[in-house]
Amino acid sequence: MKTKRNLTITALLIVILTMTVGYSAFATQLKVDGTAEIIGEWNVRIANVEVESVSEGCNAGEPQYTNTNVTFDAKLLKPGDSITYLVTIENAGTINANLDNIIFMEQKDGSEDINFTTSELDHFLEAGTQTTLNIKVEYKPKNAEISTVKTKTLTGILEYVQK
Amino acid sequence: MYKNNGKGNFPIIFCTRSVKIMKHKAILIILIFYLIIAIVLNIKNPLLYTILNSLYWLIMFITLKIYIKESYIKLKNNIDNIVIMLIISFVYIIIYIFMGFLIGFSNSPYSHQILKLLTNITPKIINTFGIEITRQILVLKNKNNKKMIILITILLTIAQINFNSLINTFSNKELLFKTICGNLIPLLASNILYTYLTIKTSYLVAVTNKLIKELIIFILPILPNADWFIAGTLGTLSSAVIYFIFKYKIFKEKSYKKKKLEKVDYITIFILLFTLICFMLGIFKYEPITILSNSMSPYFNRGDIVIFKKVKDSELAKMQKNTIIVYNTEGKNIVHRIVDKTQKNDNVLYKTKGDSNNIADIKLVQTNQIKGKYVFHIKYIGFPSIWLYEYFNKENKEEL
Numbered sequence: 001m002k003t004k005r006n007l008t009i010t011a012l013l014i015v016i017l018t019m020t021v022g023y024s025a026f027a028t029q030l031k032v033d034g035t036a037e038i039i040g041e042w043n044v045r046i047a048n049v050e051v052e053s054v055s056e057g058c059n060a061g062e063p064q065y066t067n068t069n070v071t072f073d074a075k076l077l078k079p080g081d082s083i084t085y086l087v088t089i090e091n092a093g094t095i096n097a098n099l100d101n102i103i104f105m106e107q108k109d110g111s112e113d114i115n116f117t118t119s120e121l122d123h124f125l126e127a128g129t130q131t132t133l134n135i136k137v138e139y140k141p142k143n144a145e146i147s148t149v150k151t152k153t154l155t156g157i158l159e160y161v162q163k
Numbered sequence: 164m165y166k167n168n169g170k171g172n173f174p175i176i177f178c179t180r181s182v183k184i185m186k187h188k189a190i191l192i193i194l195i196f197y198l199i200i201a202i203v204l205n206i207k208n209p210l211l212y213t214i215l216n217s218l219y220w221l222i223m224f225i226t227l228k229i230y231i232k233e234s235y236i237k238l239k240n241n242i243d244n245i246v247i248m249l250i251i252s253f254v255y256i257i258i259y260i261f262m263g264f265l266i267g268f269s270n271s272p273y274s275h276q277i278l279k280l281l282t283n284i285t286p287k288i289i290n291t292f293g294i295e296i297t298r299q300i301l302v303l304k305n306k307n308n309k310k311m312i313i314l315i316t317i318l319l320t321i322a323q324i325n326f327n328s329l330i331n332t333f334s335n336k337e338l339l340f341k342t343i344c345g346n347l348i349p350l351l352a353s354n355i356l357y358t359y360l361t362i363k364t365s366y367l368v369a370v371t372n373k374l375i376k377e378l379i380i381f382i383l384p385i386l387p388n389a390d391w392f393i394a395g396t397l398g399t400l401s402s403a404v405i406y407f408i409f410k411y412k413i414f415k416e417k418s419y420k421k422k423k424l425e426k427v428d429y430i431t432i433f434i435l436l437f438t439l440i441c442f443m444l445g446i447f448k449y450e451p452i453t454i455l456s457n458s459m460s461p462y463f464n465r466g467d468i469v470i471f472k473k474v475k476d477s478e479l480a481k482m483q484k485n486t487i488i489v490y491n492t493e494g495k496n497i498v499h500r501i502v503d504k505t506q507k508n509d510n511v512l513y514k515t516k517g518d519s520n521n522i523a524d525i526k527l528v529q530t531n532q533i534k535g536k537y538v539f540h541i542k543y544i545g546f547p548s549i550w551l552y553e554y555f556n557k558e559n560k561e562e563l
Contacts, residue, residue, distance in 0.1 A: 009432055012403045015352075016396055016436050019344045020443055023392040024453050024548035025555070026337070043328050067331075067338060092331060094209045097272075127210055160272065 043093035044160045046070055047130060055081040070156075074137040079113070082138040089121075089158070090130045097125040097160040105155045113140050116154045125160065133158075187304045190227075191315075194297065198321055205326040212327075217286040220293025227296045244364045245371050247413060248405075252375040255401050259379075262397070263387030265446045273381050283381045291373050294319055298358060299366035306362050320354040337555040345391030349398025356402040363414055372405065396440045404433055448473055449538065452489060452496055453545035455552070458517025459487070459498060466546040469498055471535035479530035480511040487537035488515065490528045498537065499524060 045067040051060040055076070060083045063072040074083045091097050099121055106116060119134035135154070197219055205212040273283055298319055305311035324347065332338040357369035380386065387393070407429055441447060454467045463469060471489045474482075482488060487500045502523055503514035512527040 008403070008406070009429060012399065012436070013432070015348055015399055016439070019348075019392060019395050019399075020439060021547045022340060022344060022551060023443055024451070024545070025552035026341070043331075045331070066335065092209075092327065094213050094327075095272075159270075 044089065044091050044097050044125065046087060047090035047092075048088040050086050052084040052086040052134065054083045057081075058083055060085070076114070076137065076139040079139050080141040082136055084134055084136045087133040087135060088130055089125065089133060091125045091127050091160075094127050096127050099123045099125065099158060099160055103157045103159075105157075106153075110153060111151060114138070114151075115140050118156070121158070187301060190297065190300060191318075194301075194318055194322075198318060201322070202326050206330055209327045213286060217289045220290045220297075222293075224289070224293040224296050227300055241365050241367065244360075244368045244409075244413065247409075248360075248368045248371045249375070251405055251408065252372050256375065256379055259387060259397070260383075262389065262393065263385070265441075266393070266444060267388040268385040269388045271380070271384055271386050275382075275384060280381060284378050287377050287381075288374065290323075291370055291377070294322060295357065295361070295366040295370045295373070298369070299361050302358055302361050312358060312362075316351075316354050316358045319358075320351050323350055323354075340555070341391040344395040345398075346394070349395055349402065352399045352402035356406050359406060360409060363409070393440075393444065396436075400433065400436055400440070407433075445473075450535065452498065453548045453552075454498065454540075455549060456517075458520050459500070460519045462487075462518050463540040464542075466544075466549055467540045467542050468545040469540045470538050471498070472538050473535045474533060479533055482513065482533070482536070488513070488528070489534045489537070490515070490532040491534055492526065492528075492532060496534065497524070 046065050046069070049063040049065045049070050049072070051063065054060045057077050058081050059075040061073040061075065063070065063085055065071070065087075070085075070087055072085055074085075076083065104116070104118055115138045117134075117136040117138065119132075121133055122131050125131055135156075137154075201212065201216060201219075204215065274280065298315065301315045302312055305315070329342060329347075332342045353373070357373070360368045360372075389397075411429075442449070442451065449470050449472055452469050452471060454463055454465055454469055457465045469489070482501055482504070484501055484504060487498060489496055489498050491497075497515070499515040499517050501513045502516045505512050505514070505527070511530055513530075513533075514523050515528050516523040
């Protein structure tokens with residue numbers, strides 16, 4: 001009886017400590033909303049990110065993505081250059097989703113020469129279907145004053161809820 | 164005609180037993196076949212799977228309820244056990260909601276219109292009753308056969324896995340790790356608990372716990388912002404706590420003569436584990452952070468864990484030179500020393516530098532980036548986290 005109890009406690013300790021080590025490892029990265037991980041049938045996620053178009057000589061980098069996060073590093077050479085990324089959002093769950101809220105925030109103290117444009121998104125995303133979002137990064141064609149800051153971050157939040 | 168020689172009723176008992184064994188074997192075989200079909204269907208067509216899954220468990224529930232009248236199902240103390248489980252489950256819900264006040268809430272993605280709510284909760288109720296009555300019939304017949312008990316528990320755990328979501332994680336090892344820890348381990352832990360409770364009392368005790376835990380997600384308008392770590396640790400720990408409460412307090416499986424020390428040691432372990440979870444989540448004033456580089460060497464090194472103290476808003480602008488601070492930049496936490504302090508308009512900016520770095524950090528640190536200040540460090544215990552971090556980072560890079 002005592003051995004059985006000790007085994008149970010040891011198993012519990014191993015499981016919790018493994019999770020703690022894992023949590024500590026991933027805590028160095030950005031946290032994402034975990035609601036979708038708890039509820040199995042709700043699974044709206046980013047399915048793919050690809051470079052749709054890129055001006056000559058520019059470097060679109062290799063866009064990285066997880067289920068809930070997209071990161072890309074666009075390098076533009078001269079005014080007028082642009083790169084367009086195509087983000088595919090998939091409703092892999094069994095519940096129809098509605099785009100409840102969409103926020104795009106540009107870095108306040110980022111370069112004024114960089115412009116972001118995003119396409120319209122369908123508000124309804126049926127279970128098992130996909131939708132796409134275009135994000136265009138552009139070096140403004142004409143700007144009298146060239147700023148010293150050469151980078152700018154765009155943060156986008158797409159909040160899907162059950163329809 | 165049999166004579167009354169003490170063996171006269173043997174053939175009748177034998178026949179009844181054979182029929183019962185056949186029934187149980189049939190249920191088990193049907194379950195295995197169903198699971199194979201369900202896994203394929205779940206991956207290929209999740210919407211159709213949801214409907215057919217509920218239909219299967221509804222048919223199982225009605226069939227088992229009507230045709231198999233098991234006289235050996237214990238009803239003694241059943242109501243008492245259900246009431247105890249009801250109280251325990253509500254305590255769990257209170258702790259779950261309380262966690263939200265510490266880690267924050269997010270909107271529930273589920274609709275609260277009556278019709279939608281019913282559409283959401285009906286399959287959960289049907290599936291729960293179907294699964295748990297199947298467990299009752301199967302485990303009670305095999306309660307002395309450990310291998311069968313393990314097999315039944317695993318099969319019923321598999322029956323509740325969302326393979327469509329799981330298969331999507333196979334391409335990303337980090338996501339797979341999080342899914343295993345956050346979903347599969349707590350699911351297995353709860354199934355072990357339900358099998359135990361079913362053997363000791365009736366399936367209704369397990370149903371009570373499961374329904375309260377699952378339906379509350381659909382009912383609450385806001386939910387604690389729980390990530391995989393909270394879902395995994397609290398889910399597993401709660402099942403273990405309920406198991407120990409029933410085993411040693413309700414069913415009193417152990418003698419009263421045990422030593423006082425033995426009586427409290429598992430309670431101490433649960434409290435310590437819960438405290439560890441809260442500590443990792445940063446609920447307390449002090450929080451740990453794993454050091455990934457040697458930039459602060461020799462003060463502390465890669466693989467050490469630094470404990471830092473959160474700083475009040477009023478103290479953020481009053482940090483002194485030489486203080487080691489933890490600040491966040493581009494989603495990563497940095498632990499460096501303040502080497503200079505400047506003021507721009509009304510904002511205080513700090514220049515930071517790693518002790519072993521040749522130059523100071525390029526960007527100045529704003530007060531709103533600061534998470535806390537260094538208190539002390541523990542050597543080497545952060546290495547497992549680093550190995551895991553590097554393993555997953557390597558995997559992600561290879562995938563790209």
